[in-house]
Amino acid sequence: MATSVVLQKVEKRYGAMDVIHGIDLTIDPGEFVVFVGPSGCGKSTLLRMIAGLEEISGGALLLDSERMNEVAPAKRGIAMVFQSYALYPHMSVYKNLAFGLETAGYKKADIQPKVKRAAEILQIEKLLERKPKALSGGQRQRVAIGRAIVREPRIFLFDEPLSNLDAELRVQMRVEISRLHRQLGNTMIYVTHDQVEAMTMADKIVVLNSGRIEQVGAPLDLYNNPANRFVAGFIGSPKMNFLKARIEQVGEAETSIHVCGNFVHLPRRLNGEAGQEVTFGIRPEHLSLAGGAIALSTVNVDLVENLGGATMLYTTTPDSQLLTVALDGQQKVERGTNVKTFFDPVRCHVFDAAGKTI
Template identity: 85%
Template sequence: MSTSVVLEKVEKRYGAFDVIHGIDLNIEPGEFVVFVGPSGCGKSTLLRMIAGLEEISGGALLLDRERMNEVAPAKRGIAMVFQSYALYPHMSVYKNLAFGLETAGYKRAEIEPRVRRAAGILQIEKLLERKPKQLSGGQRQRVAIGRAIVREPRIFLFDEPLSNLDAELRVQMRVEISRLHRSLGNTMIYVTHDQVEAMTMADKIVVLNAGRIEQVGAPLELYNHPVNRFVAGFIGSPKMNFLNARLEASDGEGTVMSVGGNTVRLPRRLKAGAPGDTVTFGIRPEHLVAEREAWIALGTVNVDLVENLGGATMLYTTTPDGQALTVALDGQQDVQRGANLKVYFDPARCHVFAADGIAI
C-alpha cells in the first residue's frame, strides 16, 4: 500500500541555529522522490525528520493526512536504509534479515515467508547461510535493503545507500533499486549528493540548498527548465557552462548581448533585464557544436585540453575574453590541443540568469 507524504512549513532548529527553513512538499503515493543537493544542504536531516529520528521544530509531517510529529519512529510504518550496511557480523544473512522481526515479536511462521520473499526479490536466496564477511559490497547492500523489505513498510527511506560502492556497483544497484520500486510500488524517498543518481532514478527531484527547496520537478524538467543558476549548475553532467555577459539591446525580435568576447543575438526576448545589465549566459557542454551554421555562433575558442572518451570528445577551451568553456562533441573528433575552433549553440537550449541568479 502506497502512502502520501506531506510536509507543511517544516522547520528544524538546533538551539538558535536554523537548518531547515519552512519546507512545503507534497509526495504522492507510490512516487520515487530524490532529495539532492550539496553537503550540508539539509537533505539527510529532512529524511531523518520524516523517519522520526530527528524532532520537528516547527510545521507538520502528514502521512496519508495523519499528523506524525509526535508518533514514535517504530509506529510510522517506515523502513530506512543507511549509507552504512550495519550488518551483524556474527549472524548469517538469514538471521540479519529476520532479527528485526524477531525482536518485534513476530513468530517464526510469519518471519520465514517474509525473509524468503525479500531474498527472492533481491536475488540473494543462495546467500542466506553466509556471514557478511563472505559478501561483496553490493551483496551487503542488498541484505541491508532486505532488512527494510521484510518489515513491509509503508515508506522506504534511503540515505545515500550507494556511497560505499565502486562505480560499477553503483550503476548496478541504481538499476536494482529502480526495479525494486517498480515491483513493490511503495513510496520511496532517496537522499543523494550525486545528481546522476537523481536523474536516473527519480520520478521527482527535490533540489535543496541551505535548508530550502530551490526547485521540485521531474528530472528532465529540472534539466531543461532550471529556475535559477544553482539548479542549472547542480543538475546535469558535465556541468553547465556559465559565462559573464552583458545585455546590449532588446526589441520585439530578440535580445542582443555581449558574451565570451563576442556579440550574440538571441531570437527571443528575456523575461526581465535592461540594456547595460550584467547577466550570466548558460549553455550545457552537450548543447555546443562545431561547424553548424544553422545554429548561433558563440565565437572562436582556443582548445586547452582534449579528452577522447570514445563515445564523446570533451574539449576544455577558453573564450576570447579568457573565460572557461567546456564543449562535449559526439563521437570521436579530430581536434588537437591548441587549435582554434568556432563553436555554435542551439538558441532553444541556452539560459540567461539575472544578477540574483534567477532565470530570465
C-alpha cells in the same frame, strides 16, 4: 497501498541555528522522490525528520493526512536504509533479515515467508547461509535493503545508500533499486549528493540548498528549465558553462547580448534591460563545432579528453573564460588549436545577478 507524504512549513533548528527553513512539499503515493543537493544542504536532516529520528522544530509532517510529529519512529511504518550496511557480522544473512521481525515478536512461521520473499526480490536466495564477511559490497547493500523489505513498510527511506560502493556497483545498484520500486510500488524517498543518481532514478527531484527548496520537478524539467543558476549548475553532467555577459538590446521578439567578445542575438525577449550584467548558461553537450543556429565564439583548445563514446574539449574564450564542449563520438581535435563553437538558442539560459532565470 502506497502512502502520501506532506511537509507543511517544516523547520529544524539546533538552539539558535536554523538548518531547515519552512519547507513545503507534497510526495504522491508511490512516487520515487530524490532529495539532492551539496553537502550540508539539509537533505539527510529532512529525511531523518520524516523517519522520526530528528524532532521537527516547526510545521507538520503528514502521512496519508495523519499528523506524525509526535508519533514514535517505530509506529510510522517507515523503513530506512543507511549509507553504512550495519549488518550483524556474527549472524547469517537469513538471521540478519529475520532479526528485526524476531525482536518485534513475529512467530517463526510468519518470518520465513517474509525473508524468502525479500531474498527472491533481491536475488540473494543463495546467500542466506553466508556471513556478511563473505559478501561483496553490493551483496551487503542488498541485505541491508532486504531488512527494510521484510518489515513491509509504508515508505522506504534511503540515505546515500550507494556511497560506499565502487562506480560499477553503483550503476548496478541504481538499476536494482529502480526495479525494486517498480516491483513493490511503495513510496520511496532517496537522498544523494550525486545528481546522476537523481536524474536516472527519480520520478521527482527536490533540489535543496542551505535548508531551502530551490526547485521541485521531473528530472528533465529541471534539466531543461532550471529556475535559477544553482539548479542549472547542479543538475546535468558535465556541469553547465556559465559565461559573463551583458544585455545590449531588448526587442519585442529578440534580445541582443554581448558574450565572449561577440554580439549574440537570441530569438526571444528576455525579462531584462539594456546594460544589465547577466550570466549566459549553455550546457557542454549543447555546443557544436559543425555549425548551428548561432555562432558563440572562437575558442582555444586547452585539453582534449577522448572517452570513446564522447570527446570532451576544455577551452578558453577570447575574454579568458573557460568553456567546456562535449562532442558525440570520436572527434579529431588537436590541443592548442582554435575552433569555432555554435549553439542552438533554444538550449541556452540567461540568469540575472541574483541567479534567477530571466
